[in-house]
Amino acid sequence: MCEEQYANDRKMIEHYFSMDRYEDARPIIENLLLSDPQDPETLYLMGVVYLSREQYTEARELVQEALRNGYNPEYAFFFIGLTYQEQKMYAEAEDAYLRSLEINPNQANVNAAYGYLMLLTGHDEKAIKLLDEAIRIDPDDSAVNDYVYRFYLAKNDGSNQAQYLQRTMEIARNEQEKLINIAVYHLVKEDTKTAEEYLRQLYLLDPTNKHVLEVLEEINRTNHMLFLPNRLIDKIGGPAVFYIGFIILVLVLTWADINSIAIVILALYLITAGYTWLAPLLYRLFVKGKI
Amino acid sequence: MDRIELLQSMVEKDKSNIQAWYMLGEELLQQENLREALYAFSMALAENDYTMEQNVIAYLSKVFSSLEGQSRNTDEENAYNLASVRHVEDDDQPNPDEVEKTVELTVIHGKKTDNISSLKQYQPKTVTFQDVGGLDSLKKTINMKIIKPFMDPGLFTKFRKKTGGGILLFGPPGCGKTFIAKATAGEIGANFFPVHISDILDPFFGQSERNLHDVFKTARANRPSVLFFDEVDTLGYSRSKANSDIMRPLIDSMLTEMESIDTGTDNLLIIGATNMPWDVDSAFKRPGRFDKLVFVPPPDMEARQTIFQLKLKEKPLSSDISLEILATKTEYYSGADIENVIELATENVLTEIMETNQERLIGMEDLLYAIEETIPSTLEWLQTIKNYIKYSNQTGLYKEVAKYINKVLL
């Protein structure tokens, strides 16, 4: 394939990824693989598509192959760590993050993801240290800030929640991201009415999003139902468990500056991330709450 | 696995992968397997994809002209392959022979940097409203909102009604938006220029904007014309959702180009289409831009009959086929869904023939069975827009859809 065509295809893929339309990019990536099945960049892009389908094992295998063919190991190990984390294989996830950080400890996103992993596994202090480090490395990274924000949500730390919400508002890349964070803030504050308004706006931006719709409909149905007191949430398994699965995918944003593939992932992560946590949130708050 | 096998497995898995069919055609032709190559190319054309049609024509005329060239022992252009033909950039003095023709064919889609060309040599088959079954109220709307102002701008000037601005066709996938845009061009006797984001987007800084500009220039040079932006949401993706600003300059260029058009004097009409109108940036929907939203609903009874008739034309059918019954049983089915039904029925009959070694025709039973085995793909879209209307507290832009939904779904 001639180089011009390759560059054009890459541009189209990047464009589809920037709109979170991974399936639209897939045929182009398939074609690229057809003419060069070993190309590490292309294998990696295919990995992202599988990640967006939540097929973590396949996604990982593709990136492992990309790695063998010379793909940047910092990113590859980070990606691999994320797939393990999504599958709740925490030891393997930690291992992958450590390998990435070994090569380059100055990665805000990897530190933040690792910090979040520590939160999930109950190592709060280590989690804080890693998240602080992530913020130190790149205070303006919106994904890193999202992680920290959600950490304080999970910890039910009101003043830090407000502070990091403010921060995420300042550096969000678009309206959608802002709306996600502010809606969650009010949900957690048990201010359903305000939350509903933000969720409504969020839904209008993406009416195909089933998670947001579910929450909206649930709110409508239960209308003003008081949210569970924290006591009850603790019973369910503590704030950390409560938020399991809720961001996980958020990071990778900083790559945008490093290379263009980045845009790719970051898009995927921020959005799916924002949405995946809504489902468990709903489940915990409404379904279990009624039992 | 070699390339041909790989491609064959791809098209087996997905018969509508026209890219794969196309590449398979190329491979087979290189192996001089003309028969199968032509079959692959014709499969590549099955989706009525304009770009693909151009590619196939360009490639075949290239190959055949080079065969001819060998015997005549002529110029070096014969060495072009498809890729280089599509991207010829500074072909200063095109030869007045076949080579020129193939270069011209690619004028819109080839990301060429040189400017205007005449499309006279390649006119896609014209379709008109006669070819579009049913959908009478849609045709009427298009007549009022699009065709009349275009054909008789004087009347509108007299009443000081502005005639600028483009039309945005929206609706569930596979329901004929592209088809209707083409038919609209046919109705007003205009040249039809379909444009997709992949024809515009270029990795080099500023080149996408230049490509877009050239598209408009070409359409102007071939007036009257209809410039059709398919999947316009990928060109004017909502800023509230975009993950980066890289598309900004292109969006701005598009808005500027659109505003510079005076339909009355320019004889140039802009039509966009999208399945996801909520993803189109609101700046695109302001006056002077895509300010007329037209809902293209799933085909009605009559439309479904026409589609069945059209798509069954080439099949070996038994005499018990009733288009009317088929249409009745396929409410909410899109054009693409109907095609799918026919494919499924055909497949089942073929399998049976191979198993029993007894040849037979496709009958009504087979089609009805296939209908039962499938569900219409438009329902999800309709449900989505229904929720959208519910939560937006106002029907506003989607009044027509609200009417449709209330009428058919309740």
Ligand SMILES: Nc1ncnc2c1ncn2[C@@H]1O[C@H](COP(=O)(O)OP(=O)(O)OP(=O)(O)O)[C@@H](O)[C@H]1O
């Ligand atoms: N009313 C109709 N009359 C005749 N044929 C129709 C009609 N509606 C749809 N079709 C057929 O259905 C096929 C699909 O239509 P088309 O590709 O225009 O849909 P679309 O809305 O542009 O789909 P997409 O959203 O997938 O781009 C066309 O090839 C056309 O032949």
Ligand SMILES: [Mg+2]
């Ligand atoms: Mg179409």
